[in-house]
Amino acid sequence: MIGTVKISAQSSFGLSGYWTPLEENSTLMNSYEANPENFSSLKDWGLSFSYGGEFSNTPTSSLYLISLSKQIGRHFVSVRYTPGYQKDFIFNNGQSILIHDSTSQALDSKYTYKELFGFGYSYKFSGQFSAGFSLRYFKQEFDQESVEPVFSDTLYLNRFSKIDNINFWRADFGFNYLPSKYFSFSVSTINLFNINESAVDTTLIPYEIKKYKGVAFGLSVSPAENFDYNFIYETTNALQTGFDISFNIFNGKARIGVTGFHDNYQSPFIAGIIPAISFNTKFLGVSLSGVKYFSNRNIQHTFSEFTNEGLDNIINNRYSYDKVILTFTFALNTIAEKEVQFLDANIVRDIYPTMSDNYLNRPFATARVINLTHRTITIKPSSKIEGINEDRIVSPVVKIGPKDTAEVSFYTIIPQSYDKKKTGISFVDFFITADNSQPDDQIQKPILINGINSWDGKVINLRYFIKRDYQFSMDYSKKILSRYKSELDSMAYSISIFYKAKILFNNFVKELVYSANPTIAQDYVQFPNETLKLKGGNCDDLSVLYSSLLESVGIQTALVDYKPQNGIGHVNILIDTQLSPDQARLITDNDSKYFIRKNESGIDEVWIPVETTSLTNFDKAWQLGSEKFNRDALDNLGLAKGSVEIVDVY
Amino acid sequence: MKSTLIVILFFCAGIISAQNFKVEKVIGNVKAQIGASENWSQIKPGEILIANSTISTGEKSSVSLDGNNIHFVLKGSSALPLTNLKKMSLDQLILALAMQDMINTPRKKEEANSKNTAVYGAEINGIKEPFVVSSNFGVQRLNGAVQLAESGFKESAIIDAKETFRKYPETSKMSSFRIYFANLLADLDLNEEAYDDFKQIDSLELDSDQKSEVAGKLDLLSKKLMKN
Numbered sequence: 001m002i003g004t005v006k007i008s009a010q011s012s013f014g015l016s017g018y019w020t021p022l023e024e025n026s027t028l029m030n031s032y033e034a035n036p037e038n039f040s041s042l043k044d045w046g047l048s049f050s051y052g053g054e055f056s057n058t059p060t061s062s063l064y065l066i067s068l069s070k071q072i073g074r075h076f077v078s079v080r081y082t083p084g085y086q087k088d089f090i091f092n093n094g095q096s097i098l099i100h101d102s103t104s105q106a107l108d109s110k111y112t113y114k115e116l117f118g119f120g121y122s123y124k125f126s127g128q129f130s131a132g133f134s135l136r137y138f139k140q141e142f143d144q145e146s147v148e149p150v151f152s153d154t155l156y157l158n159r160f161s162k163i164d165n166i167n168f169w170r171a172d173f174g175f176n177y178l179p180s181k182y183f184s185f186s187v188s189t190i191n192l193f194n195i196n197e198s199a200v201d202t203t204l205i206p207y208e209i210k211k212y213k214g215v216a217f218g219l220s221v222s223p224a225e226n227f228d229y230n231f232i233y234e235t236t237n238a239l240q241t242g243f244d245i246s247f248n249i250f251n252g253k254a255r256i257g258v259t260g261f262h263d264n265y266q267s268p269f270i271a272g273i274i275p276a277i278s279f280n281t282k283f284l285g286v287s288l289s290g291v292k293y294f295s296n297r298n299i300q301h302t303f304s305e306f307t308n309e310g311l312d313n314i315i316n317n318r319y320s321y322d323k324v325i326l327t328f329t330f331a332l333n334t335i336a337e338k339e340v341q342f343l344d345a346n347i348v349r350d351i352y353p354t355m356s357d358n359y360l361n362r363p364f365a366t367a368r369v370i371n372l373t374h375r376t377i378t379i380k381p382s383s384k385i386e387g388i389n390e391d392r393i394v395s396p397v398v399k400i401g402p403k404d405t406a407e408v409s410f411y412t413i414i415p416q417s418y419d420k421k422k423t424g425i426s427f428v429d430f431f432i433t434a435d436n437s438q439p440d441d442q443i444q445k446p447i448l449i450n451g452i453n454s455w456d457g458k459v460i461n462l463r464y465f466i467k468r469d470y471q472f473s474m475d476y477s478k479k480i481l482s483r484y485k486s487e488l489d490s491m492a493y494s495i496s497i498f499y500k501a502k503i504l505f506n507n508f509v510k511e512l513v514y515s516a517n518p519t520i521a522q523d524y525v526q527f528p529n530e531t532l533k534l535k536g537g538n539c540d541d542l543s544v545l546y547s548s549l550l551e552s553v554g555i556q557t558a559l560v561d562y563k564p565q566n567g568i569g570h571v572n573i574l575i576d577t578q579l580s581p582d583q584a585r586l587i588t589d590n591d592s593k594y595f596i597r598k599n600e601s602g603i604d605e606v607w608i609p610v611e612t613t614s615l616t617n618f619d620k621a622w623q624l625g626s627e628k629f630n631r632d633a634l635d636n637l638g639l640a641k642g643s644v645e646i647v648d649v650y
Numbered sequence: 651m652k653s654t655l656i657v658i659l660f661f662c663a664g665i666i667s668a669q670n671f672k673v674e675k676v677i678g679n680v681k682a683q684i685g686a687s688e689n690w691s692q693i694k695p696g697e698i699l700i701a702n703s704t705i706s707t708g709e710k711s712s713v714s715l716d717g718n719n720i721h722f723v724l725k726g727s728s729a730l731p732l733t734n735l736k737k738m739s740l741d742q743l744i745l746a747l748a749m750q751d752m753i754n755t756p757r758k759k760e761e762a763n764s765k766n767t768a769v770y771g772a773e774i775n776g777i778k779e780p781f782v783v784s785s786n787f788g789v790q791r792l793n794g795a796v797q798l799a800e801s802g803f804k805e806s807a808i809i810d811a812k813e814t815f816r817k818y819p820e821t822s823k824m825s826s827f828r829i830y831f832a833n834l835l836a837d838l839d840l841n842e843e844a845y846d847d848f849k850q851i852d853s854l855e856l857d858s859d860q861k862s863e864v865a866g867k868l869d870l871l872s873k874k875l876m877k878n
Contacts, residue, residue, distance in 0.1 A: 592685075
């Protein structure tokens with residue numbers, strides 16, 4: 001991973017270095033020089049101090065910078081005070097006062113350039129894209145000594161200072177794009193806006209800081225673990241290039257790097273290098289960097305040279321000396337560190353509320369997540385569907401290795417009380433939580449919530465409609481069977497199952513009329529009470545009704561899924577008579593009207609197929625059911641070929 | 651799924667286009683059960699029997715059938731569903747056997763729906779469970795299956811016999827029939843299936859000849875299976 005100290009030439013030159021946006025660390029991006037777009041990976045508050053010394057003829061030291069930053073949601077703001085960003089020039093302005101004793105006094109000029117403070121703002125549009133701006137305030141003080149004659153009893157000369165202040169604001173804009181953890185790209189302006197506070201004395205223009213306009217392009221690449229390469233090019237013909245190597249130590253990360261920079265206004269071609277070493281933990285960062293120029297800095301410059309060449313940068317110019325800078329950074333995180341993040345989330349199945357158990361066993365959505373830490377973490381996915389869930393539904397936890405990605409599955413619970421018949425679009429919030437009490441990341445997606453009568457067309461899922469109005473079916477079946485109590489009580493239990501099935505069928509068909517498609521809408525299934533209320537239904541509805549009535553009195557059933565052939569499918573039911581094969585003759589003399597299945601205990605039982613759409617009588621429905629089952633499921637090997645499937649209701 | 655009327659029409663068309671047989675000659679007592687009918691009716695020469703009929707012959711009776719390029723005589727004391735009077739390929743037989751295994755596998759309770767344990771009426775009401783005296787219809791079916799095999803329809807005969815063994819459990823204890831049909835499987839090189847059958851047969855009451863035959867077959871088949 002990357003943690004590069006990038007100190008740019010000219011405009012992008014920064015004393016405390018530039019930390020690549022690819023790396024998550026607590027070192028503050030307190031350099032508006034290399035980072036005018038104010039990008040930061042800071043999570044909450046940040047405080048930074050830079051102190052350093054300059055190796056001039058008379059070594060000096062000063063507090064270079066204090067900065068304070070704060071991340072607020074997607075917004076990042078920072079302010080900085082830069083007392084050490086100052087350069088003073090004292091010149092003999094070529095004038096002198098000749099005293100009568102032949103001595104003379106030279107007149108001096110003192111030009112002071114300061115950057116006092118700055119303000120930065122950025123907005124994170126996504127994990128990959130951020131844009132922002134910075135505002136910096138510069139002060140230029142031109143103090144020129146002069147004399148003026150004073151006429152009184154005697155004529156004398158008054159020596160005085162003429163001070164001109166030309167202060168200005170500089171505003172720049174830029175953006176950062178991080179398409180992956182291996183690559184980042186930035187573009188920022190150089191001197192986009194410069195606003196002077198007051199009118200400029202034209203004689204001082206040559207001495208003002210030069211404000212060439214341009215664009216800086218930054219690139220960071222991490223071709224290998226713990227190695228980074230960085231490059232910045234400015235259209236004002238300056239560039240810098242460097243690399244760094246990092247390694248984990250003492251629960252933190254140490255980095256060593258070096259950057260060489262080319263400044264169009266300095267020589268040689270590589271004007272200098274910035275070696276740097278840093279150590280960062282979650283809360284503290286310390287870095288020691290130096291600036292070493294390759295040209296001799298301890299030479300005298302003339303005023304005319306200065307007048308001709310001017311000054312383009314306060315802290316890095318042809319008059320700058322070698323430096324050493326020590327920077328301390330504190331990250332004051334009151335917000336939990338994000339350990340895991342969503343990459344994307346996909347709804348894999350629409351919600352059919354009646355098929356509620358389906359969502360306990362199979363995920364309705366999946367998401368890809370990334371572990372942002374350097375350790376293995378356990379994450380807890382959860383979701384909340386608007387209009388269905390009142391609380392978050394937690395899905396099974398997943399372990400993810402350091403910096404690794406994983407796919408997580410989301411399951412949900414649909415309450416039995418859900419009774420909306422209308423299909424509509426809702427939203428689902430996905431959450432992932434690592435060690436924190438609050439979710440580390442959240443993402444929202446639209447989801448289709450079908451009405452309770454909606455069905456996905458899979459016969460296996462008709463089971464859920466059979467269960468649905470269980471109490472209704474039980475009451476209805478009881479009511480019918482109670483009329484035949486004496487007959488049923490007088491027969492053996494084993495044979496009574498068959499007769500109960502027969503009685504129920506012969507009674508409910510009296511109330512029904514077959515309708516090929518009473519509700520018109522495709523994949524719409526009526527609950528048992530609805531079919532009886534509407535006095536009709538198609539094969540799905542009638543199979544659901546009959547199966548529900550039988551199941552409600554303890555008779556086991558199965559659905560037979562005759563899969564679509566030429567677009568036409570069908571469903572009817574099988575009934576477990578619980579008779580042994582030896583007892584089959586109690587109900588029929590035709591052995592083609594039943595078949596044998598083993599029950600859970602491995603005992604053979606007689607099952608009979610019934611065509612529920614035959615709303616005549618049980619015997620006819622049984623006959624039609626057996627003929628179809630024998631032909632399609634057995635003789636044509638439909639069960640083996642998969643064109644017919646038996647779906648046990650329970 | 652919604653167009654059931656169409657399905658029923660399709661279903662009827664299926665019956666009409668199924669392979670039918672013409673009764674050529676009838677000797678003695680020969681009856682047929684047409685489709686899913688509960689009744690048996692005497693058949694006469696010239697009658698057309700639909701494919702999902704079952705025919706049954708009395709003692710010293712026989713019926714000669716013709717249709718679908720098949721000429722077949724069912725001898726006395728036999729029964730045969732006409733759906734099994736067909737030429738099956740070995741692949742079809744393997745599929746059919748797999749299908750029977752599928753049906754034979756005990757059902758597993760699924761977690762999707764909770765089982766309803768409600769029972770209406772008297773489950774235990776003191777009434778003795780009805781006992782059904784075994785008919786010899788199962789044996790008739792096996793006689794029919796043997797004749798199928800002898801007429802060259804070995805694959806169909808195996809399916810017919812296996813169905814009979816399940817629907818008429820007392821026939822599954824008839825070792826001579828079991829050995830006969832297990833040998834058919836072995837003849838068709840379905841060694842694994844034959845081995846399983848002989849293993850089951852080995853647990854039946856066998857006479858000494860049958861015991862040695864079964865032991866020999868098991869030994870031979872296990873060697874064949876080892877080689878594979």
